[in-house]
Structure formats: structure tokens, C-alpha cells
Amino acid sequence: MRSVKTYGCLVLLLLAVQMSFAKSQFDQANTCYKNKQYTQAIHLYRELLQKGDHSVSVYYNLGNCFYQLKEFPKAVLYYEKALKHDPGNEKIEHNLKLAQNKALTKIETSRNFFVTEFVRNFVREYGARVWTFVFLIVLWISVIFFIIYFNKAPGTGYFYRGSAITLLLFAVLLFFIAKDRYEEQASFVSAVVLQPNAELKAEPVQGAKTTTTIEAGNKVDLLDKDAEWYKIALPNGKEGWIDERSIVKI
Amino acid sequence: MLAFVFLLFISSVSFAQRFIATAEVKEIPQNYTFDITYTAENGDLEKFTPPKFDGFDAYGPSQSQNISIVNGHMSKSMSYTYTLQPKKQGDFVIPAATAIINGKTMQSNTLTIKVTAVQKQAQQGNQGYIQDPFAQQDRRKQRSTDEGDIKTEVAKNMFVVVTPSKRAVYEGDQLTLSYKLYFRIQYQGLNVIKAPSYDGFLSEEFKVDQDQEPAIEIYNGKKYYAQEFKRIALFPQKDGKFTIEPMQFAGTVFIQVPDPFFNDPFFSTLEPYNYSFQSNSVDIEVIPLPKPQPANFSGAVGKFSFSANYDKTKAKVNEPIELKVSYTGTGNLKLIQAPKLEFPEEFEAYDPKVKEDYATQGSVVSGSKTFEYVLVPQDGGKFTMPAYEFGYFDPDKKNYVTFKIPETAIEVEGTAAPSVNLLRILKRDKQDSKKSEIYGILSYEEKKDVFFGTPLFWGLTISPMLLFVAAFFFRKRDYEESELLLLRRKKATRMAMKRLATAKKLMHPDKEKAFYNEVIRALWQYVSDKLYIRPSDLSKENIAHKLSERHVTEDRIAALKSMLDTCEQALFSQEGKADNMQATYTGAIDWITETDEQLTKKNG
Numbered sequence: 001m002r003s004v005k006t007y008g009c010l011v012l013l014l015l016a017v018q019m020s021f022a023k024s025q026f027d028q029a030n031t032c033y034k035n036k037q038y039t040q041a042i043h044l045y046r047e048l049l050q051k052g053d054h055s056v057s058v059y060y061n062l063g064n065c066f067y068q069l070k071e072f073p074k075a076v077l078y079y080e081k082a083l084k085h086d087p088g089n090e091k092i093e094h095n096l097k098l099a100q101n102k103a104l105t106k107i108e109t110s111r112n113f114f115v116t117e118f119v120r121n122f123v124r125e126y127g128a129r130v131w132t133f134v135f136l137i138v139l140w141i142s143v144i145f146f147i148i149y150f151n152k153a154p155g156t157g158y159f160y161r162g163s164a165i166t167l168l169l170f171a172v173l174l175f176f177i178a179k180d181r182y183e184e185q186a187s188f189v190s191a192v193v194l195q196p197n198a199e200l201k202a203e204p205v206q207g208a209k210t211t212t213t214i215e216a217g218n219k220v221d222l223l224d225k226d227a228e229w230y231k232i233a234l235p236n237g238k239e240g241w242i243d244e245r246s247i248v249k250i
Numbered sequence: 251m252l253a254f255v256f257l258l259f260i261s262s263v264s265f266a267q268r269f270i271a272t273a274e275v276k277e278i279p280q281n282y283t284f285d286i287t288y289t290a291e292n293g294d295l296e297k298f299t300p301p302k303f304d305g306f307d308a309y310g311p312s313q314s315q316n317i318s319i320v321n322g323h324m325s326k327s328m329s330y331t332y333t334l335q336p337k338k339q340g341d342f343v344i345p346a347a348t349a350i351i352n353g354k355t356m357q358s359n360t361l362t363i364k365v366t367a368v369q370k371q372a373q374q375g376n377q378g379y380i381q382d383p384f385a386q387q388d389r390r391k392q393r394s395t396d397e398g399d400i401k402t403e404v405a406k407n408m409f410v411v412v413t414p415s416k417r418a419v420y421e422g423d424q425l426t427l428s429y430k431l432y433f434r435i436q437y438q439g440l441n442v443i444k445a446p447s448y449d450g451f452l453s454e455e456f457k458v459d460q461d462q463e464p465a466i467e468i469y470n471g472k473k474y475y476a477q478e479f480k481r482i483a484l485f486p487q488k489d490g491k492f493t494i495e496p497m498q499f500a501g502t503v504f505i506q507v508p509d510p511f512f513n514d515p516f517f518s519t520l521e522p523y524n525y526s527f528q529s530n531s532v533d534i535e536v537i538p539l540p541k542p543q544p545a546n547f548s549g550a551v552g553k554f555s556f557s558a559n560y561d562k563t564k565a566k567v568n569e570p571i572e573l574k575v576s577y578t579g580t581g582n583l584k585l586i587q588a589p590k591l592e593f594p595e596e597f598e599a600y601d602p603k604v605k606e607d608y609a610t611q612g613s614v615v616s617g618s619k620t621f622e623y624v625l626v627p628q629d630g631g632k633f634t635m636p637a638y639e640f641g642y643f644d645p646d647k648k649n650y651v652t653f654k655i656p657e658t659a660i661e662v663e664g665t666a667a668p669s670v671n672l673l674r675i676l677k678r679d680k681q682d683s684k685k686s687e688i689y690g691i692l693s694y695e696e697k698k699d700v701f702f703g704t705p706l707f708w709g710l711t712i713s714p715m716l717l718f719v720a721a722f723f724f725r726k727r728d729y730e731e732s733e734l735l736l737l738r739r740k741k742a743t744r745m746a747m748k749r750l751a752t753a754k755k756l757m758h759p760d761k762e763k764a765f766y767n768e769v770i771r772a773l774w775q776y777v778s779d780k781l782y783i784r785p786s787d788l789s790k791e792n793i794a795h796k797l798s799e800r801h802v803t804e805d806r807i808a809a810l811k812s813m814l815d816t817c818e819q820a821l822f823s824q825e826g827k828a829d830n831m832q833a834t835y836t837g838a839i840d841w842i843t844e845t846d847e848q849l850t851k852k853n854g
Contacts, residue, residue: 026694033691057692064691085698091689098688132702136710143714150725175711182702 022053030061038065056086063095072103073216077192080219080250084185088125103217123177128185131178138174142167188249191232193218195246204229204241211240220247267293267351271344271358280336281368286344288358289329293351298330301345305365306334307466309473335466336365400523404503408433410529411469412497418535421489422551422582423645424615425451425534429480429497432469436520440501443526446494450536451484452582454608454615483615485551485582489538493531500526539643544650546639552581556640556653560660567627567664573635575602575655576620581642583608588621589640594633596662598626627662635660735782742779746772746842750835757831763821765831769838770817773810776842780849790814802848809841 029044045062063078079096083089123131145164149157196216201208204226214220214234220242224231229241268291274284288298288311300311311330336342344361408431415426431440464475486492504520539551554577561572577586583606593599600623608617627633635658644651701707749772756765778788781796794807816834 023694030691030693053697055695055697057695061691064688067688091692095688098686128700128702129698132700132707136707139711140714143718146718147721150721178702182700185700 022048022051026053026058033061033065033068036068038068041065042069054085056082056089056092059085060092060095063092063099067095067099067102070102072099073192073194073196075099076103076217076219077194077248077250080190080192084250085127087127088130100217104215123181126181128178128182131174131181135171135174135178138167139171142171188222190219190221191230191247191249193220193242193247195243198242198246200232200234200238200240200242201229202240204231208241212238214242219250222249267291267354267356269347269349269351269356269358271347271361273344273361273363276362277364277366278336279366279368280339283333283335284363285331285333286361287329287331288347288349289327290349290351290356291327292325293354294326295328295349295351296353297350299348300330300332301347303332303334303344305337305340305342306344307337309333309335309466334363336363339365339367341365400505401525404435404505404523404525405527407435408437408503408525409527410497410499412494412529412532414494414532414534417533418537419486420537420551420643420645421486421539422549422585422643423485424552424581425484425486426456426614427480427482427484427494427532428478429482429529430476430478432467432474432476433464434472434474436504437525438502438504438522440499442497443500444498446497448482448484448494450488450490450492451486452585454483454485454584456481456483484534485585486534486536489536492534492536494534496528496531498526498528500524540648540650544641544652546641546652547650548586548640548642550577550581550583550586550640550642551645552579552583552642553644553646554579554581554583554640554642554651554653558638558655560635560658563659564661564663565627567630567662569627571597571625571627571660573623573625574620575623575638576618577640578616578618580614580616583615583617583619586619589638591623591638592636593625594635596627596629596631596633598628600624627660630662630664633660633662634658738779739782742776743842743846745779746776747839749775750838750842753838754835757835762831766817766820766834769834770814770821773814773817773838773841777810780845797845800849802845806841806845806848809837810845813837813841 025044025048029041029048032038032041032044042062042065045058045065048058049062059078059082063075063082066072066075066078076096076099079092079099083092083096086092142164145160145167149160149164151157152160193214193216197213198216199210200212200214202211203209218234220232220234222230223233223239225244226241228244230244230247231239232242232247233239269288270291271286271288273286278284288300290298300308310332313328313330315326315328317326342363342365344363346357346360349356349358411430411432413428413430415424415428419425458478458481460479462477464477467474467476469476480497501524502522503525505523506520556575556577558573558575561574565571573591575589577583588602588604591599602621602623605620605622606617607619608615637657638655640653641650643649749768753765753768753772756768758765774785774788777783777793777797778785781793781800783792783796790811794811797807797810798804813834816830820830820834
């Protein structure tokens with residue numbers, strides 16, 4: 001019994017030490033940043049990442065470091081990573097936009113059908129966490145309404161029944177949105193091009209025809225993989241193969 | 251044999267010697283050239299003195315010799331051809347040329363030429379080389395077959411001169427380089443081996459009419475054919491001193507090689523010679539633009555005029571408005587970028603369409619560049635379109651010039667669709683941050699869990715479903731019952747009517763009791779089904795209470811009571827009246843129909 005206690009204590013202590021260590025290293029990196037020692041700060045933040053601390057603040061601060069060093073494509077990459085873990089964060093969005101403006105002479109965009117684009121942007125505005133909470137709330141309200149309906153006198157309570165059914169359908173939709181966002185955040189679905197004027201090939205072969213070149217700092221969607229080649233889609237809808245060394249996954 | 255040769259000689263001599271001048275034309279427009287040929291027939295031309303070609307520029311002569319032996323008679327003719335270019339209009343007499351033929355001084359005929367007004371020139375074949383008699387003289391003095399000497403000799407007769415329009419130029423201003431080939435010897439297949447790279451400049455090549463007749467120009471006191479083959483506009487990109495490398499050429503020229511035996515140009519032949527050479531290099535000084543540059547300076551250098559127009563100042567919602575911003579003038583128009591205009595957010599603005607039109611003839615890059623914006627108003631109201639300033643540097647005035655579009659008021663009629671308004675509000679939220687600096691770093695924050703997929707998440711998802719199922723089973727019996735009651739209520743009217751229909755068939759004095767029995771049951775059943783009253787709870791008081799609760803009027807309730815009384819009386823007393831049956835029947839039907847109406851009206 002005693003040994004279990006000691007062991008538990010030890011584990012807690014270790015955790016605390018590790019946490020405080022991570023925090024102190026983070027603070028150290030922040031101090032470097034404030035003293036404009038950006039390269040040193042980058043080194044420290046990256047060490048934290050290697051230790052598995054993938055928190056939003058580490059990514060965001062790394063983005064800032066690269067921004068200060070005027071390495072804008074890399075800044076875009078880290079802001080995108082931060083935004084992936086905390087979608088809709090205005091600070092990150094703002095900084096990302098500035099970095100994109102500096103990195104790219106033109107941002108490839110396509111005009112989707114207005115409503116689709118709006119819905120998609122709205123969904124992407126929030127992370128899996130938010131969508132999950134919304135889903136649970138709606139689901140619970142729906143079930144509560146059903147219970148109310150069951151306890152109503154026969155022939156009455158139709159409002160509750162109707163609302164409960166609507167909310168349940170809505171909850172199903174929300175579940176899939178949350179699942180989708182969760183999977184998107186857990187896997188790599190997009191990447192940032194870091195190689196300046198990276199070549200987009202028609203086929204995943206070195207000698208294949210170059211269809212276009214992409215500026216560093218552009219965000220692309222990953223569609224397929226073949227050896228060292230990724231099939232990507234540009235924001236304007238163009239597709240092609242790119243060398244995996246030209247991109248870094250978000 | 252000797253005698254024969256002598257005889258031949260004699261015989262040839264025996265032909266009359268002639269010395270004639272012939273002109274190609276008698277009349278010639280001033281801008282045309284023509285040939286005059288002096289021919290000595292049947293004799294050895296020993297000395298030839300051309301006349302003075304007053305009123306003409308003369309080139310040549312070119313010599314030709316023609317020996318033919320016909321029927322053992324040798325006829326020999328020799329000619330000198332001059333190409334004449336009239337200098338002015340009028341009638342001219344070309345005096346006689348003098349020649350010594352076979353030791354005899356002879357004079358040619360004179361020629362009269364009428365020079366008329368300048369005529370539009372049709373292509374006139376005059377390819378060749380200029381035979382300047384003076385040049386001929388020069389060459390004669392320097393006859394040499396030495397390779398180096400040939401090269402220097404050729405270099406004097408064929409070279410390329412690069413002339414910049416100016417030696418000092420402002421950054422961004424236009425500079426024109428003209429490449430001109432000067433030649434006075436024949437050449438063939440002249441190629442550019444290496445063209446300069448024009449580092450530090452943006453270049454724009456002009457179209458040069460290659461087919462044009464080479465003009466005659468005097469360079470360093472000598473006449474040459476001169477042909478401009480390349481003209482290029484350069485726009486310096488940075489200040490400093492630049493040297494434009496020479497352009498390198500290679501080709502074949504034909505040189506006159508004097509005959510080693512006869513010290514006479516007459517016997518010289520044209521021989522091909524491979525010649526490579528290069529143009530001169532050009533030093534350019536690029537002057538930086540004066541500082542300070544105004545904030546609105548766009549980078550354009552040259553002379554521009556500028557206009558900006560909205561096609562209308564009054565529009566309806568969703569009716570596109572076009573803004574044309576156009577720049578015309580000379581200078582680096584290509585570098586002009588679309589003006590950055592911040593339109594009011596009520597306008598949907600698309601990227602401007604760019605129309606460019608450059609003239610690449612002449613020696614100045616000029617043209618126009620137009621940006622066409624299409625603005626679609628999404629909402630009604632009065633709007634102020636942004637002002638815009640376009641600043642450029644005028645190298646002639648050595649100053650910056652600014653053009654302005656003033657703010658323009660635009661009135662839009664109508665109102666936006668509500669959805670558009672909502673979207674705009676959402677959009678505005680996003681765009682409000684016009685901070686141009688990045689936000690600072692964050693302090694430490696632990697990684698947030700995604701929560702989706704965790705055991706707690708699944709617990710919270712599945713538990714309400716279990717709750718639902720539990721609630722469902724708990725209510726199951728009542729639910730089934732209620733379903734039955736509901737069904738009964740729906741069928742109540744129909745069931746009552748059915749019973750009454752049976753009652754109608756029983757409307758006969760013999761079956762009086764059965765009739766009243768049916769009617770009373772129809773009424774009880776109807777009320778019971780309609781109001782969810784258990785059969786055990788049925789009583790007149792109870793019914794009256796429930797009916798008034800459901801907003802059935804008092805007279806209806808009284809009518810029901812009286813009907814029920816009538817039926818009971820008929821059932822339990824022995825006497826009956828047939829006409830009563832009819833009244834009871836219609837009364838019951840009316841009552842049910844009306845009560846139905848009242849119930850549906852009041853209770854939905």
C-alpha cells in the first residue's frame with residue numbers, strides 16, 4: 001500500500017517537473033524573442049515540439065519568429081499549424097494573412113459557389129472541440145424534449161415531439177461535422193509549399209512535364225501519394241504532383 | 251601565225267571605235283536613282299574621265315567588260331556605270347565624258363535628264379555596294395593581301411554603330427539604343443553571334459522595317475549605306491554606371507582583290523572573306539530619382555496623362571458600375587500596376603480587367619494601359635468612392651507630377667437582400683483588423699484536448715440514447731392506450747353517424763325501442779370518444795362539465811340533455827309516437843354535426 005502511494009507521488013512529481021520544465025523552456029524562448037534573438041528562440045521552440053509539446057502557442061510563436069526573420073513561407077506554415085489546432089483564432093488569422101501577403105505576390109484563389117464557400121468557411125471557423133460540444137448540447141436537448149413529450153397527456157405535446165425530432169436530425173449532422181473536423185485535425189490534409197517556385201508536374205516522375213510553378217507560402221491540399229511525390233490541389237483547383245521535399249505538411 | 255594574229259588585230263582595229271553615254275531614263279523623280287553607262291566599243295579604253303555630275307550624287311563607277319568573238323571578229327566593249335541620285339528638281343544636262351581609246355581622245359554624247367517631283371517610292375532594286383570613286387582611289391593606294399590589313403580595311407568599310415538616345419538617364423526613364431550597320435562593300439549572310447544581355451534594364455524591342463532600302467549616309471566624311479536593324483528601348487532598374495556590351499557579328503563580305511599583274515582596279519576581282527566583328531559598347535549613367543519621393547509615387551517614369559471615370563453615378567442594387575482608370579503616354583507603362591482602391595464594403599469588387607496597347611514603332615514606347623473595375627452594389631444608399639493619387643516622375647521637368655481622382659459620390663437605389671446584409675456583417679467582423687503589424691507572441695498554454703472520440707465523449711453521446719430508450723419503454727403502455735383513444739376520437743363522428751343510420755332503418759312504430767336504443771348509444775359513444783371519457787365515468791353531469799370545458803355552448807349542452815331524456819323516456823315508458831322518432835333522429839344528427847364544428851373550432 002505504501003509503495004503504491006510513493007509510486008503515485010513520484011509519478012505526480014515527475015509530471016510536475018516535466019510540465020514546469022516545458023513551461024520554463026517556453027518562457028526562455030519567449031525571452032529570446034523579446035530580445036530579438038529569433039534564431040535562438042526558434043531553436044528552443046523546436047526542441048519543445050520534438051518533446052511532443054504541440055500546443056498552439058508554440059506553433060504561433062514559431063510563426064512570429066519566422067515572420068520577424070522575414071522567412072514568410074515558413075511563418076505561413078507555422079501559423080497554419082497553429083490555426084489547425086485553434087481554428088478561428090483571430091490573432092493567428094491576422095498574422096497568417098500578413099505573412100501570406102508578404103510571401104506571395106498573388107494568392108491563388110478560386111471563387112466557389114457563394115453559399116458552399118460560406119458554409120465551408122463557417123464549418124472551418126471552429127475546431128472539432130467546439131463542434132463536439134455543440135453536438136452534445138443539441139443531442140441532450142433533443143432527448144430532454146423527447147422525455148417531456150412522453151410525459152405529456154396523449155394528444156398533446158406535439159411541439160416537443162417536433163422539436164425533438166428536428167434537433168435529433170441536427171445532432172446527427174453536427175456529429176458528422178465534428179467527426180470530419182476531428183479527422184481533419186488529426187491527419188495531414190494540407191501542406192505549405194516552402195520551395196521557392198516549386199514545380200508542379202503532370203506525373204509523379206522527375207522528368208515529367210512541368211505544368212506550373214508555385215510560389216513558396218501557398219497552401220495546398222494533399223490528395224494522393226506516390227513514392228516521393230504528393231498529388232496536390234492548389235487553391236485555384238489546379239492539380240498536379242509535387243516533390244515531397246518542396247512541401248511541409250500542416 | 252604571227253601574221254594571222256597581226257591580221258586579227260588589224261581587223262579588229264578596222265571596226266569603228268565608239269564612245270557612247272546612255273542613261274536608263276530621261277525623266278526621273280527626285281527620290282529615285284538611275285544609272286548612266288559610258289561604253290567604249292571596239293577599242294582599248296586607256297583613260298576615262300567622268301564628267302561633273304552637277305545636281306546629282308554619283309556613286310560608282312562599276313566596270314564591265316564584254317568581249318565576244320563572232321565569225322572570227324572580236325568585238326570588245328567596256329563600260330563604266332554610275333548610279334546617280336538627283337539632288338534637286340529641274341532639267342539637267344550631263345556633260346560629255348572624255349576617254350582615250352586606242353590612243354585617241356574621244357568625247358561621249360551629252361545627256362539630258364529631267365528630274366521631277368518626289369514620288370512615293372516603290373521598291374527599287376538597288377542592292378549592292380557603293381563605288382565611291384574616291385574610295386576606290388583609297389583602296390588602290392593600300393592594296394595589300396595581308397590578312398591583318400584586310401581586316402582593318404574591311405573594318406573601315408563595314409561596321410555597326412550603337413547610338414544611345416542619351417548617355418545619362420533617370421532610373422526608370424526610357425533610353426533607346428539604335429543599332430546601325432554601315433557598309434560600302436558587299437556582304438552576305440550577316441549574323442548576330444552574341445547579343446548583349448542588358449542587365450539592369452528592362453528592355454522593349456521596337457519593330458524595325460528590315461526590308462527598307464538602306465539609306466545613304468555620311469559617316470566620318472565617307473559615304474556609306476546605312477541600315478538600322480535593331481532598335482531597343484531600355485528602362486534602367488537601378489542607378490549606377492552601366493556598360494552595354496558590344497554586339498558581335500559574323501558574316502561574309504566581298505572584297506576587291508587587285509590583280510597582281512595589272513595595277514588597275516579594272517582587273518580586280520571580288521573575293522569572299524569571312525569577317526567577324528563587334529559593335530561599340532555604350533556607357534550609360536543612370537541617375538537616381540530625386541529624393542524625397544512623394545508617397546503617391548507609383549514608380550512610373552515618363553510623360554503620362556491619366557483619366558478615371560465611373561460610367562454612372564446612379565445605379566440600382568446589383569447593377570454593375572464600371573470604373574475605367576487609364577494611363578496614356580510614353581514611358582514604362584508596363585510597370586504600372588492596378589491602383590489599389592478600397593471600395594466601400596457594400597460593393598462587390600472584382601479584380602480589374604487590364605487592357606494594354608503599346609506602340610512599338612518609332613523610338614519611344616508609348617501607348618495606353620486601362621484598368622476596368624466592375625463594382626456591383628449590394629445595398630442601397632449614398633456612397634463615397636475612394637480618392638486615388640497617381641504620382642510619376644517627369645524626366646524632362648525633373649520633377650514629380652501627381653494626378654488625382656477625387657472622391658466620387660455614387661447613389662445606389664434599392665435595398666440589399668437580407669442574407670447579403672447578414673453575410674456582410676459577418677465579413678466585416680473579419681476584415682476590421684487593419685493592423686499592419688503582427689500580434690505579439692503568446693504565453694505558455696497547455697495543449698487542448700480535442701475531446702471528440704474520448705471515452706467521456708462517447709459516454710455523453712450514448713447515455714442520452716439509453717435515456718431515450720428507457721423513457722420510451724416506461725411510457726409504452728400509456729402510449730399505446732393514448733394511440734387507441736386518439737383513433738377513437740378521430741372515428742367518433744363516423745361511428746355515431748353509422749349508428750344513426752342504423753337507427754333510421756329502425757324508424758318504424760314496431761321497432762321504437764330499438765330505434766331509441768341506437769340513438770342513445772350513438773350519442774353516449776360520441777361524447778365518450780370525443781372527450782376521452784371512460785364509459786364508467788359517463789353521466790349527464792360529467793358530460794356537461796367536460797363539454798363546457800371544451801367550450802361547447804350552453805344551448806348545445808341543454809339540447810343534448812333533452813335528447814337523452816327523450817330517449818330514456820321512450821325506452822322506459824310504454825307509449826311512443828312515430829313523428830317523435832323523426833324529430834329525434836334529425837335532432838341527433840344536427841347536434842353531432844354542430845358539436846363537431848364547435849369542438850374543432852375551439853380546440854383545433
